[in-house]
Amino acid sequence: xxxxxxISGIRGTIGGKPDExxxxxxxxxxxxxxxxxxxxxxxxxxxVVIGRxxxxxxxxxxxxxxxxxxxxxINVIDLGFSTTPTVEVxxxxxxxxxxxxxxxxxxxxxxxxxxxxxxxxxxxxxxxxTELLTIAEANAFDYAEVDELGSYTKNDTYxxxxxxSILDMxxxxxxxxxxxxFKVAIDCVNSTGGIFLPALLKALGVTxxxxxxxxxNGQFPHNPEPLPENLTEISKQIKExxxxxxxxxxxxxxxxxxxxxNGDMFGEEYTLVAIADYVLKHTKGNTVSNLSSxxxxxxxxxxxxxxxxxSSVGEVNVVNMMKANNAVIGGExxxxxxxxxxxYGRDALVGIALxxxxxxxxxxxxxxxxxxxxxxxxxxxxxxxLTPAIDVDAILLKMKEKYSHEDVNDIDGVxxxxxxxxxxxxxxxxxxxxxxxxxxxxxxxxxxxxxxxxTDIKSFI
Numbered sequence: 001x002x003x004x005x006x007i008s009g010i011r012g013t014i015g016g017k018p019d020e021x022x023x024x025x026x027x028x029x030x031x032x033x034x035x036x037x038x039x040x041x042x043x044x045x046x047x048v049v050i051g052r053x054x055x056x057x058x059x060x061x062x063x064x065x066x067x068x069x070x071x072x073x074i075n076v077i078d079l080g081f082s083t084t085p086t087v088e089v090x091x092x093x094x095x096x097x098x099x100x101x102x103x104x105x106x107x108x109x110x111x112x113x114x115x116x117x118x119x120x121x122x123x124x125x126x127x128x129x130t131e132l133l134t135i136a137e138a139n140a141f142d143y144a145e146v147d148e149l150g151s152y153t154k155n156d157t158y159x160x161x162x163x164x165s166i167l168d169m170x171x172x173x174x175x176x177x178x179x180x181x182f183k184v185a186i187d188c189v190n191s192t193g194g195i196f197l198p199a200l201l202k203a204l205g206v207t208x209x210x211x212x213x214x215x216x217n218g219q220f221p222h223n224p225e226p227l228p229e230n231l232t233e234i235s236k237q238i239k240e241x242x243x244x245x246x247x248x249x250x251x252x253x254x255x256x257x258x259x260x261x262n263g264d265m266f267g268e269e270y271t272l273v274a275i276a277d278y279v280l281k282h283t284k285g286n287t288v289s290n291l292s293s294x295x296x297x298x299x300x301x302x303x304x305x306x307x308x309x310x311s312s313v314g315e316v317n318v319v320n321m322m323k324a325n326n327a328v329i330g331g332e333x334x335x336x337x338x339x340x341x342x343x344y345g346r347d348a349l350v351g352i353a354l355x356x357x358x359x360x361x362x363x364x365x366x367x368x369x370x371x372x373x374x375x376x377x378x379x380x381x382x383x384x385x386l387t388p389a390i391d392v393d394a395i396l397l398k399m400k401e402k403y404s405h406e407d408v409n410d411i412d413g414v415x416x417x418x419x420x421x422x423x424x425x426x427x428x429x430x431x432x433x434x435x436x437x438x439x440x441x442x443x444x445x446x447x448x449x450x451x452x453x454x455t456d457i458k459s460f461i
Contacts, residue, residue: 001013003026009116010114011113013111027064027065027068033141035074036135036140036142045075046073047076049100050079050101050102051081051099053081053082053101053103054192054194054216055102055103055111057112061114073143084115085254086158086349087117088345089158089165092120101115101252103251122316122344163203169339171282172354173360177356177360180359183244185246185247186247187213188212188216189249190218190219190221231257244359244366247259247352255335255346271337272336276300278355280328285327286325286328287300289311290312291312292426294379295375310415313426319338331346332346337354379438380447380450382450383428383434390432395457398460400414402456424436434457
């Protein structure tokens with residue numbers, strides 16, 4: 001059993017004893033802390049929007065969350081089956097005080113989690129998360145008396161509202177998409193993407209849809225993280241049925257992966273690159289991604305006359321840097337697209353609409369030709385296991401000093417930018433591990449750079 005309490009929420013495996021797995025006791029305690037934090041000294045009645053993915057445990061977790069919030073005197077608006085970006089959109093539309101998304105994102109089916117939002121529909125800050133954890137540890141809750149219990153309302157209108165908000169965006173061209181007659185394959189891993197993606201595609205004028213795993217029953221047919229090794233079936237179906245492109249989402253629909261007409265992966269790092277290229281061609285401005293994301297975004301940004309900025313890893317950090325630098329688009333290399341014209345959250349639905357418009361209006365006849373128009377980079381992901389006695393921070397400092405003659409960024413671990421490649425070293429928050437991400441023009445070169453850095457680190461131990 002696993003339970004992880006962090007400033008961004010609580011996640012864990014269903015079952016087990018309190019404090020060991022994501023038990024009902026832990027769900028109630030953490031929801032109580034969130035509700036208490038929201039109430040603060042606010043005299044008005046608080047409203048929270050909730051929504052969930054299709055996990056088997058979702059109904060149980062939802063019942064506990066709803067009852068706890070009502071017990072605190074908080075009104076609940078329940079979207080039911082939803083997506084992370086849909087809840088993010090709904091919070092400000094409902095003028096709510098916060099939101100909770102019940103999803104463990106790309107984790108396997110035995111996991112679930114509570115993702116916590118503020119009144120803007122954005123993830124709570126690190127400072128707020130720390131305060132919330134303190135409340136949870138102290139059991140500092142004060143529940144409402146019977147006449148002050150919160151209300152409960154079901155709202156099933158946000159599928160249409162979210163999609164309509166996407167159709168209303170200036171850079172989404174339904175007529176251009178419709179005119180191409182695209183044949184599109186989708187893999188929604190038997191979660192809520194199976195509800196939202198077909199509805200979005202039909203609204204965009206796509207009538208020829210190959211649906212894989214679109215039954216929202218929580219029985220994930222493969223590892224739900226949209227990585228190449230998990231996408232063999234959609235790759236096969238695209239080639240056999242002659243689809244123009246394939247879209248794959250994770251269970252809560254905030255990450256987007258694309259597959260080309262020949263069955264090859266577009267590359268989740270390149271989801272943001274392609275969509276940013278389209279946005280920047282029509283909207284002059286800057287971009288942001290985290291330090292572990294591909295350099296291709298910087299190349300595309302500078303080619304279009306903008307400036308690229310790198311943030312610490314984590315969606316909250318990306319969003320903060322986007323706001324600070326007036327970025328017109330940003331996100332993460334895991335297929336996370338954040339488009340401020342819609343909202344400040346990763347949104348696969350927004351990504352699909354922008355990508356299809358980009359593809360429809362481009363000079364390229366195939367998805368693979370479009371992918372080939374972007375610079376090729378390859379990322380090697382490694383880690384080095386250390387003993388608990390080793391001072392990881394000291395090792396990272398020595399690496400920074402060793403490569404001080406290069407372009408070094410130390411806002412989140414140590415990132416060393418060489419002329420045509422980079423390496424990013426980050427320590428794990430939960431175990432004595434240094435994660436080593438390196439990128440270069442070939443996978444062999446990226447692997448070689450990682451091995452060189454690993455050798456350096458071992459020389460300091």
